Amino acid sequence: MTIKERLEQISKENLAKIAGSSDVASLNDIKVAILGKKGELTQVLKGMKDVAPEDRPKVGQLVNEARAALEQKLEEKMKEINRRARAEKLKRETIDVTLPGTRKLIGHRHPNQIAVEDLERVFIGMGYEIVSGPEVEYDRNNFELLNIPANHPAKDEQDTFYIQRSASGESRDDILLRTQTSSVQARIMLEASDPTKDRQLPIKILSPGRVFRADEVDATHSPSFHQIEGLVIDKGITMADLKGTLAQFAREFFGEKTKTKLRPHHFPFTEPSAEVDITCFKCGGKGCRVCKGSGWIEILGCGMVHPHVLEMCGIDPEVYSGFAFGIGLERITLLKYEIDDMRLLYENDTRFLGQF
Amino acid sequence: MNTPISWIKAYVPDLDVDIKTFTDEITLSGSHVEGYVERDKNLEKIVVGKIEKIEKHPDADKLVVCQVNVGAETIQIVTGAPNVKEGDLVPTVLDGGRVAGGHDGSPLPEDGIKIKKGKLRGVESFGMMCAIEELGSSRDLFPEAPEDGVYVFPAESGVKPGDDAIEALGLHDAVVEYEITSNRVDCFSIIGMAREAAVTFKKKFVPPVIEVKGSGGNVNDYASVEVVDTDLCRRYCARVVTDLKIGPSPKWMRDRLAAQGIRSINNLVDITNYVMEEYGQPMHAFDLDTVAGHKIVVKRAKDGDKFTTLDGQERTLDSEVLMINDGEKPIGIAGIMGGENSMVTDSISTLLFESACFDGTNIRLSSRRLNLATDAASKFVKGLDPNLALTAINRACQLIEELGCGKVVDGVIDVYPEPVSEKTLPFEPDKMNALLGTDISKEEMLDIFERLELKYNSADNTLTIPTFRQDLLCMADLAEEVARFHGYDNIPVSLPHGESTAGKLSYADRIAGIARDIAESNGFSGAMGYSFESPKVFDKLLLPEDAKERKAVSILNPLGEDFSIMRTVSLNGMMTWLATNYNRRNKYARLYEIANIYIPKSLPLEELPIEKQVLTLGMFGDGDFFTLKGVVEELLEKLAIVDGVSFEPGSSRPYLHPGRQAEIVKGNLKLGFIGQIHPEVGDNYDIKADCYVAALDMELLTKLSSFDRKYEGVAKFPAITRDLALVMDKGIFVGEIEKVIKKTGGKLLESVKLFDVYEGEQVGEGRKSVAFSLTFRDKTKTLEDKDVTTVVDKLLEQLKGMGIEIRG
Structure with a gap:
């Protein structure tokens, strides 16, 4: 498998995982699994030493692209999850706005x-x-x-x-x-x-x-x-x-x-x-x-x-x-x-x- | 003042306006119409009917069936009236007509009562014969009307079937009520109002032509008049009438008097009343045979003299009451009421008429002292024109002759030592226009003056003012005459265009405004009360007999004890209002008042008292002493009255709880006080709740207030906070400790905050724990712990000296 193919595979698998996750914890796990010290992309980068020097800039670019795409997706998903969580919280916070306001005792001019x-x-x-x-x-x-x-x-x-x-x-x-x-x-x-x-x-x-x-x-x-x-x-x-x-x-x-x-x-x-x-x-x-x-x-x-x-x-x-x-x-x-x-x-x- | 339009028209024959226009216009020319009554209101289709035939009703004992000739036809009318008889002429309302009310004289319905043909117990009736009450009138005005039954025209009325019955009864008329201002003495008469109407509507004024034929003789052979006190009697006219025939006066005179609300008595009394209404001059009639020595002497009474007036009341006189005497004794109180001893009776044969001009002020004061108000007095008090006296007496004698009431002896006794002369005023059209802001032509002005009977003398450009217009004394008076007939509506509209001025509130008003705002933002509503109260208030407030508050300004003629002194403390009003709220079961109330108390400099007053404006705050329910204190503090802070202000515990105010009162002071200035109302005072005002009050001297607050503020930079260096928990005897006031803390803390101490007061087992009986939070800051550098420690140690040392310990 070429590095390119490997990158495509990583991207494809993880994008699917990201899309399928529904909470902050699993999303963080995915992030570590890709970008952590032992993450898949990190591993790919480690394999760069085996790449011919003339190909390295191109491969580097490919890795960066894949990484950027995954990071972006992770971030989007994170926002989406947070938004949904906040929306649920707001829904729970609904109050009866028709209840009377809290009033201070105010006097009146004659x-x-x-x-x-x-x-x-x-x-x-x-x-x-x-x-x-x-x-x-x-x-x-x-x-x-x-x-x-x-x-x-x-x-x-x-x-x-x-x-x-x-x-x-x-x-x-x-x-x-x-x-x-x-x-x-x-x-x-x-x-x-x-x-x-x-x-x-x-x-x-x-x-x-x-x-x-x-x-x-x-x-x-x-x-x-x-x-x-x-x-x-x-x-x-x-x-x-x-x-x-x-x-x-x-x-x-x-x-x-x-x-x-x-x-x-x-x-x-x-x-x-x-x-x-x-x-x-x-x-x-x-x-x-x-x-x-x-x-x-x-x-x-x-x-x-x-x-x-x-x-x-x-x-x-x-x-x-x-x-x-x-x-x-x-x-x-x-x-x-x-x-x-x-x-x-x-x-x-x-x-x-x-x-x- | 009431006048029937018909009487006005007698002297302004060309007057042809409807009642609405008349009242609107005459109001705008200065005779304010208060209201009017149209005597023919709701009277429609009412004619004179002649009862041709009366038959019994077949089914009702109390009803009869009449055939009534109403001119054009003869109609059948069923009536229950007990007084109908064949041949009678009666007011008859036709089918579809309207009458003013019912026959029982009850209040008239607004739209009257519609009359329609119908059946009464099965017999058709095509109209109604009317009682005088159904025509909106009464037997007072039509004494010939029966007590029960329809009105029957007297034979001498000369009416015939089909005539307008309302016209025949003289009811196509309106009585107008005016509010005449006190300066227009001349308008308290029909003649005066007719003159105003003539000028207002630009019609000819035709007053009666007065002419007395006389029957020979010489009045001086019958009587003599001596006026001793000429200062109180400017003129005295007398005439004598012989061969008196007392009887009823003619209908036209009775009608006119009735419209004025005056009941007809007999021709002689009616004539005096008639002339009083017509000309505004009261007159008096003496039976000459009862006048001792046939001599009239006008002079002051003596203190303590007794006199019985013709109402049978004995009255005690004083030396300022002017009396009419005969040769031996008093026979009348001049201008107010005659005496019982000279009363005119039906057997009178020779009469002495008096028409005089008495001093208005004297009559007013005498009438008040004697507590005797009469129609005559009410005319004199306005200050009559002396020249009217002669006009009126001649008018009365003319009527005596016209009515065949007696023979008038030739000549008039006229004691008139200093005749009034007509004044002249310069004619100044430019000045008048300048005052009015108008551009009225000289010609229009002169036309108005001419109609008002002011004579223009072109030779010296002056106006001669008739004596009946005693109110015209200067250019401004003449300008008003021009303005009211030119029309106030026709004066243009402009704004003052002189030097511009700064609109502003006084500084004191601004401070009062801030006090109101703060009070209201704390729940206190503005109250308003009286300045006078009862002296009993001092007892209710538990003030001792020698309290300075009891030295109050008292009113000579109060409305009663409850309103008899000017208040020297503001609490009575507040307590009264709080009690009102309490007793109406309002759960709480917070009120404030900004108003004066009145402190005499000496009693009796030698000069005006000091009027001290006081802000009084009062409350019960929902809050305590400290709630109220917070409001006071907030106000003082807003006005920047902070430095040196303290709430000194006191017990000197008897109306306050002895352990819950404080004097609010700044240095040696007393700003006011605050406290809980003494429960006994609460009892006196019938209020069971704890009440809290405060009173502040607004003048002092105004003087001490300041709006100078200087921005201080926000602190750049950090602060150090130390909390102190102190234990002490319960009797030590927090205020004392605060003072020590502030003094010892010096420049470094930024603020002191009390955050806890505790009494209980943990600190022991009779002790309390008080916790403060002290904030220290140096504005020039970062403060070090040791600097603060030094200060705090010094402070604790001080407190220890006061028996205050730090809580372990």
Whole structure:
């Protein structure tokens, strides 16, 4: 038998063995039997000394080819076996993916807080600075500087909680629980007009916060609730700017298709004043339970800052003008989430809070 | 404020819009419509029918069969009404028509009730004769209607078969309810609303022409008026009527009053009410024969004076209450209510009419102090135009004459020391356009002003403001008038285009946001509560009598004790909510709140209290002290408040478990506290579970927080770890040992980790074993064992001094 024939025989026999093997161990045995120290191919190589020197390169090539072919086959087979073994393992590892996930206990933002932050985000995007003011206030900031002097009927309308009143009737130095976040307007304007303070004109602020009125607790009233006040003061601010600002706010907060409508109204500290309705965000204006069939929802009060208010706060109304608006936060929260009883907001039952 | 459209139309005769357009448009021009009632809602095919013949029903005792002439034909109707008789004219609904409701006056169905021909006990019926309730009305509005049975037109109504019965009853009308703002005193009247409607719809406004014929004589011969306190009574007008004939007022007046919800009394009372509705001016009628000395004196009462008002109540007065007196005694509380002693009765023969302008603020305060709210007072408190007083009294006297109710004596007593004059304001179209952002022509503006009865004086370019518009005081007020009739809808839309500003949250808000995020990521949900609470809270929290927390800001006029002081501790809210959750059988609850407590600098307050924002965390079920402590640690670490922070064991807070509370401090700064709620406090809140709470001063956290981070290279040299198992008395706190380890470990000590605490037999009674893992590393070179050994030996020496041994 020539070496060539011998090689062919080895190849043929072993390729068949490889193909027939089905586990890693037998494959390794085959490998040793061919390529090991006493392996068949090794033996062939040992016989190379008997080959004529001129034939040696050719024979060497033949051996290498046979060896490469066998090694390749061995490797392929090894991969195949491993793959099959892994596939079986994976099959055994099948789990019920419909079982529930492992959850960490996560808390929830209070719905009112979610609404505040959503509103803040919209106005921050429009260049507003978020500021705050004290909840216990002087009469002058809550009333007097907002064009609501002593004995003004609007004071009765707002059912003020007083902390302290001067002996002789109402006074600007009375201390009270603020009835409106508009008190921050007065503070900010005074600050901006005071050369010793850092704040300067123009003013563009948003001030969310807690306010108080002597309303008994029921499904739609609370003696403590929240408002968000907006104020812009600059040269050349117009009512058209107010309309544009509120329209943009409404679109960003309530949805791109929301329309706004201003109705004339009266607030002592703005002139002209308006109440603002938006197309119902539940039904889009067709009329539903939320908007009581009208298609519109009242969301805020606003107006051009009254020149007398500017003047009292040290800002020249001949040079500056501005607008202000105030939003009742709970109203927005209740409408948005269709919560039918305001008391739920203050009970803090985790089954309620967990829904937001 | 309610007005029937029909009454508005009386003064705006050309008004020809439907109710929907009317309410929409007048809302947009500033008179907000809250709602309206169409009085002819669901009333269809209802005509006047004449009962020609009545026969017994063959099979029913309580029914009769009527032949009813409805104009075009005569139809048969079966009815159970007990009051029908031949010849009566009655509202009759025809086959296919509709009525508003049932005859029992129960709530009206939304779509009314359809009427179809049918058989009643076998006899055909082609319609229905209607009771007033079936027409959606009531005997309050139609007192002539029978209590039980169909409505019968009175003979004087002049109706004939086939007429529109709804028209005949004046029900083709709607009553509109407005929300009038406090600045528009003039709109609390039919005249005011009619003027608004006329301007809104660009129609002619035709107010009544007031003319009093008079019957001779001189009012000054009958009575005299003296106003002592002119500061509270700017004007007092009086007229005298003789030969009074008290009787019913005509139907048109009764109808109009009824639509306003006012019941007809007699012609005299009706006239005063009518004028009050029409012009917004309250008036008062005195029986002149009961007025001593026929003299009226207007002056303040004296403190402690007693006075019986016409409702029979005795009231105690004070020196700020303005009184109407006669020559001897008080006879009425000015602007609020008359006295029993001068009440008008049916036997009156001579009348003194009062129409005055009292100070609104004084009336408001008096009405509040006396706890006496009347319709008249509600008009005065808004601050009436003094010039209205004379108009109204003349209008009333005109009606007295027209209704044949008495003879009006010539002349008016008019005490009006300082007449108001019409103001003028400059006409500044450019400024108005600049404020509104509009380009409205001068002509359009002047047209609006003219319709509002503002007079333009071209000579000096000013506008004269009528006295009934006391709300128009400056350019911005005029701009609003222009805007609302030009239409708010027609103002363009733009955005402020001045200097750009940076939108931002305050730094404190950012810190609060991080606190919320961390609390929520640990299972705590945001809670929201009240700022005021009951002083009983201090007892519930076991605070001693002299606790500084008891020094709280209190509210002068609280809604009750439960809401009477501003909270100085934040725990009451938290405990209340935890208890709510516990008692509703929630297995666990974790809540947080970021809100203020209110600390007075002095009491009574001399300045505003300190408002301290506090983060309060509270929980029960599923977790213990260390669960909560972990949350606090996580927050402090996030805010980079780590160095020098410690949880000092304490026992000073009475509301916390004495052995499970800690003060959270950084150096000498008190960041807050943490602990388990004292079980007695738990009992006070009716919660049996162990509760854990923590409170942190947000202002301090904000001040101490930092986001400056500097990257440090990842360690290049290997670390050496040593585990120490220490045995000690149970009373020694781990925190103390940690402090010693950190101090002694010095620069080489990278970290200390507690990994085991053990108490039990193996270490003996009253002892515990604590195991730490210490990691040492030198950042500049490879550490050698001996370096570490030196440090550890020193450490063990130190610990030994504290009675702590290494576990063998």
